[in-house]
Amino acid sequence: MSPPPIVHHPAYAAPLPAGHRFPMGKFAALAALLRARGLLLERNLVEPEPAEPDALALAHDRAWVEAVLAARVDPAAERRLGLPVSPAVALRARAASGGTLAAARLALEHGLALNSAGGSHHAQRSGGAGFCVFNDLAVASLVLLAEGRVRRLLILDLDVHQGDGSAAILEDEPRVTTVSVHCRCNWPARKRQSSLDLALDPGTGDRAYLELLAGLLPGLLRRSAPDLVLYDAGVDPHARDRLGRLALSDRGLAERDRLVLEACRAAAVPVACVIGGGYEEDLRALAERHAILFEVAADLSRRPRPRRPAGSCPGS
Ligand SMILES: [Zn+2]
Numbered sequence: 001m002s003p004p005p006i007v008h009h010p011a012y013a014a015p016l017p018a019g020h021r022f023p024m025g026k027f028a029a030l031a032a033l034l035r036a037r038g039l040l041l042e043r044n045l046v047e048p049e050p051a052e053p054d055a056l057a058l059a060h061d062r063a064w065v066e067a068v069l070a071a072r073v074d075p076a077a078e079r080r081l082g083l084p085v086s087p088a089v090a091l092r093a094r095a096a097s098g099g100t101l102a103a104a105r106l107a108l109e110h111g112l113a114l115n116s117a118g119g120s121h122h123a124q125r126s127g128g129a130g131f132c133v134f135n136d137l138a139v140a141s142l143v144l145l146a147e148g149r150v151r152r153l154l155i156l157d158l159d160v161h162q163g164d165g166s167a168a169i170l171e172d173e174p175r176v177t178t179v180s181v182h183c184r185c186n187w188p189a190r191k192r193q194s195s196l197d198l199a200l201d202p203g204t205g206d207r208a209y210l211e212l213l214a215g216l217l218p219g220l221l222r223r224s225a226p227d228l229v230l231y232d233a234g235v236d237p238h239a240r241d242r243l244g245r246l247a248l249s250d251r252g253l254a255e256r257d258r259l260v261l262e263a264c265r266a267a268a269v270p271v272a273c274v275i276g277g278g279y280e281e282d283l284r285a286l287a288e289r290h291a292i293l294f295e296v297a298a299d300l301s302r303r304p305r306p307r308r309p310a311g312s313c314p315g316s
Pocket residue numbers: 159160161234236276277278
């Protein structure tokens with residue numbers, strides 16, 4: 001079996017001022033690690049087209065798109081974003097959204113694909129927030145819906161922070177089900193209402209987390225009946241993350257990813273994965289943590305795909 005397609009762009013790693021608290025180095029570190037482990041090869045590497053302004057404007061105000069692309073963002077908006085918007089940061093944001101869209105298209109074709117960036121779930125329609133410039137999950141969803149490529153999507157957001165931007169941008173879009181499983185005590189203070197929010201207590205560990213997820217997924221996939229799942233596999237629920245407050249282990253994250261990918265496979269629903277948040281100081285350790293998703297995906301791809309469940313129709 002071929003390894004699943006991995007979408008990666010060199011622009012994912014944009015230079016930031018020295019000492020900036022966003023771990024930009026993790027994108028290059030992750031790509032290097034995936035190459036070293038034979039998970040990212042010439043034959044499964046896909047370099048995405050950066051998202052076009054018209055695509056970004058499906059999820060964002062045109063004024064925000066234009067300000068970012070011109071690298072002319074006012075200081076108050078930059079403070080909310082938490083990043084200085086240089087031309088390189090602007091290109092990075094376009095590439096990450098283009099990357100999630102490319103992964104979504106590849107998932108529709110192959111069943112499973114991964115973006116080595118993405119999960120900018122705090123970005124709002126009118127501007128960025130929490131290191132998130134453009135909401136790649138909302139952009140990809142709205143482009144595919146506009147093209148008629150899908151009729152319904154599920155955004156499954158397991159980053160430790162609430163997917164407030166996705167919830168707000170898509171609140172009037174009934175064709176997209178937004179689900180956020182997060183720690184209730186984390187930023188953002190003001191949560192927005194997703195289709196389903198599961199707010200966990202700080203310190204929640206592997207066992208409780210995985211039981212909840214295992215109980216949630218089959219019914220969720222049945223009820224929302226998506227043509228595609230966008231899975232935000234943020235690793236900040238890990239016990240050692242600087243910003244998360246949950247207590248998952250490496251093994252717990254692997255089991256989480258396996259549960260999601262296997263549930264999608266059992267329901268014969270394609271899934272496109274994005275890496276989401278992760279804020280460990282040690283970049284090598286952080287890259288290893290993000291690589292768990294890619295290991296699990298590669299392992300799953302080695303197994304034959306089941307047939308669609310009896311009684312269902314292709315594209316239904
Ligand atoms: Zn996060």
